[in-house]
Amino acid sequence: MEHQHDHRIHKHRVEAKNLVYSIALNVIITVAQVVGGLFSGSLALISDALHNFSDVLSLLFSYVAHKLSRQKASINQTFGFKRAELIAAFVNSFTLVIVALYLIYEAIGRFFHPQEIASGIVIWLALLGIVANGASVLLLKKDANHNLNMKSAYLHLLTDMLASVAVLAGGLLMKYYHIYWIDSVLTLFIAVYLIVVGADVLKKSVKMLMLFTPEHIDVKEIVREVHKIPGVSKLHHIHVWHLNEEELHLEAHLDCSHDIPMSEFNRIVQEVEEVLYEKFGINHVTLQPEFHKKDPKNFIVQD
Template identity: 75%
Template sequence: MEHNHVHIHKHEVKGKNLVYSILLNLLITVAQIVGGIISGSLALISDALHNFSDVLSLIFSLLAHKLSRRKASIDHTFGYKRAELIAAFINAITLIVVALFLVYEAATRLFHPEPIKSGLVIWLALLGIIVNGGSVLLLKKDSEHNLNMKSAYLHLLTDMLASVAVLVGGLLMKFYGWFWVDSVMTLLIALYLIYVSYDLIKSATKMLMLFTPDFIDIKEVVREVHKIKGVNKLHHIHVWHLNDEELHLEAHLDCSNDIKMSEFNVLLEQVEIVLFEKFNINHINIQPEFKKEDPKDFIVQD
């Protein structure tokens, strides 16, 4: 079975940005926990809880990032490249768990609102916006290229938005005495967490399950490869993401003629160019065949 891949320029994800974000979030977590206890604000404590979950998720993302850079070995032939997918999936799940906890706490407090020291809430919310906003800016570019970084980025982005919600609630409590707003804001934060987590869980699950990427049409792949002279039929096809950067295709290629291996190498190079340029598939594993009797369906259950 011939294997080939295309070397492409990869965006270099910077792990140090995760380290900076971890330190910033530890700072705001401690400040909000102390401030929430003193002020009696559930929204502030819930925001601190979310921040602490972010610290854990960022540490997990950092470890996964370090693991993914390890080289392949005899025992780990793919290395640890899927570690970041696992991290992204777990981080998304933690967002859901935190959100459900906040829904429960907000519903309980909504029917029993308590006086809250809104001044402290306002200042700590402003601190949260500044710190989380800085972390968001650090990870924004990396999040566009890496699912693990996107999960960390979403944690921080929702933290920043949560701090905005806490600030609005603090202002309404200060000027209008609407203490029930604290619970409402907590509920809104929780619902938003669930909303942003859904797509992340879906994307990570599809990659972990080796599903065909949404943007890949297998039939279109076949049509393009069949245009190449010397190809009889591409079949027994598998297409999957190893990680965010590597898109693999494995298939059998039935040749039109009984050609030499050197001639097949030329044919393979043409197939590789088509798959990369039209579908961004950069790792190709092809088994050559000529009139071999086996299933010729595009998709065959192994």
């Protein structure tokens, strides 16, 4: 099998220290909001604390996954731990949805049995959450544009900052207008928003972990483009998948139009790599050469 590595992989350097700073900030927020929520009786504040605790876990997981993903491949781990960040993104987004469902359950119960809440504590701790989570969001914003793992952590923090804004608004309404049921309503809004943002990252991470063909890739278009290259008879048995966010792989059988030497096949492979990289962003290509091999060639995709 002819195996060609294309080294044109554009890697964005993730600042792992920003994750450490964000973890420290969220530990402080979580402890403060748990204590404040118990003293004030605010479900929205406790729900925000639970979300912050999930943030701490997700950030720790993201940090470990990031470190693992940078380890080199070995005989026992031929791909290294490059998919660790995808697993982290999956777990983080999944827990985000689970936390949201729990908050909905609690909010519905509290809505029918509203309780008087110490709004002053709620207001000050909501302000703390806005400042600390806002700082964490700014720390991770740049990396979130280039890395799904970091994006899942970033979304945890962004939604928590927005949740703190909602809690602050609720605290003000409770303090000046004594509208205590607003606590449950805000919790419901926070939870629904968590489900929306979490489900998007969950969907993307599942597709990558399942080795699905990326949505922007048209396999039939790949075949049409490769068939234009002189010396190519048929490209078939194709698989296209993300190893991680930086590496897009393709493996396939390449049936040649003539019985050619390997040096000529190398030329064809080089042209195929150029086409796949320039038009589809595929940067790792593995091709099995064939000539009149007796196997079914009418399948574009087959195990």
